[in-house]
Amino acid sequence: MASAGRNLLVLHFLALASLSIFCTDTAFSIRIPDRASNTPGELSDRSLKTAVFALGSFWRSEAVFGCLNGVVRTTAGYAGGSKINPEYRSLGDHAESVMIEYDPKEINFRQLLEFFWSSHDPRQVFGQGPDVGNQYRSIIFTNGTEEARLATMSQEREQAKSRTSFVTTQIQQLQSFYPAEPEHQKFELKRHPLLLQLIGNLPEEELEISTLAAKLNGYAAELCPQRIQKQIDAKINEIIRRGWPVLTDV
Numbered sequence: 079m080a081s082a083g084r085n086l087l088v089l090h091f092l093a094l095a096s097l098s099i100f101c102t103d104t105a106f107s108i109r110i111p112d113r114a115s116n117t118p119g120e121l122s123d124r125s126l127k128t129a130v131f132a133l134g135s136f137w138r139s140e141a142v143f144g145c146l147n148g149v150v151r152t153t154a155g156y157a158g159g160s161k162i163n164p165e166y167r168s169l170g171d172h173a174e175s176v177m178i179e180y181d182p183k184e185i186n187f188r189q190l191l192e193f194f195w196s197s198h199d200p201r202q203v204f205g206q207g208p209d210v211g212n213q214y215r216s217i218i219f220t221n222g223t224e225e226a227r228l229a230t231m232s233q234e235r236e237q238a239k240s241r242t243s244f245v246t247t248q249i250q251q252l253q254s255f256y257p258a259e260p261e262h263q264k265f266e267l268k269r270h271p272l273l274l275q276l277i278g279n280l281p282e283e284e285l286e287i288s289t290l291a292a293k294l295n296g297y298a299a300e301l302c303p304q305r306i307q308k309q310i311d312a313k314i315n316e317i318i319r320r321g322w323p324v325l326t327d328v
């Protein structure tokens with residue numbers, strides 16, 4: 079983590095230097111449509127599957143899943159409660175959650191479950207780290223009996239790793255998922271204006287559905303698996319070397 083953090087900083091310095099040398103203001107206004115998420119046909123929405131998890135702050139949850147290959151879109155939101163139209167400051171009995179749209183040919187529910195378990199502490203009661211409260215509880219949302227079975231099996235495996243404390247994760251049939259307010263979407267990416275520039279300063283509605291933005295959101299939070307983190311580093315470095323600050327794909 080420490081060295082990845084340094085890389086990101088160095089990168090930003092280099093990119094800033096490079097941008098100031100090679101870019102005119104007009105370059106920043108070029109917008110590249112996000113082909114990865116908008117191409118019709120081959121990857122139509124019909125072929126995608128959806129999964130929802132709660133594992134603490136949704137800023138982090140969205141970043142955790144965004145970098146996985148096969149994940150096409152991520153959305154931060156509220157689920158697991160009964161309040162109609164929850165909002166950030168009044169989310170009622172909901173948990174902060176992430177909705178993941180994925181290509182089942184590239185990644186499956188079982189793999190998402192493994193990643194869910196390894197990406198948070200399911201034994202902390204109603205919270206993750208300093209984020210304590212009902213809204214940060216751990217939940218696997220399922221759709222149908224097969225997913226419920228896989229979720230239960232994975233939870234039993236997780237519990238079997240140690241009997242000194244309980245795995246607190248709940249397993250629930252998904253009822254409603256309410257997308258969170260725009261300022262909570264791709265939150266980690268938005269803290270890095272330079273990365274936003276590299277993908278052409280997409281307007282909010284494009285950012286929210288962009289596969290690339292989902293990946294970079296994970297990268298910005300340094301939550302991608304090490305290999306993917308390095309791969310994106312390399313890609314961005316290449317762009318900087320060429321002096322053309324538009325990233326269309328990682």
Ligand SMILES: *[C@@H]1O[C@H](CO)[C@@H](O)[C@H](O)[C@H]1NC(C)=O
Binds near residue numbers: 127128129221222252
């Ligand atoms: C639940 O599964 C059914 C059948 O596989 C599917 O049609 C539906 O879109 C799924 N719902 C969600 C929210 O993923």
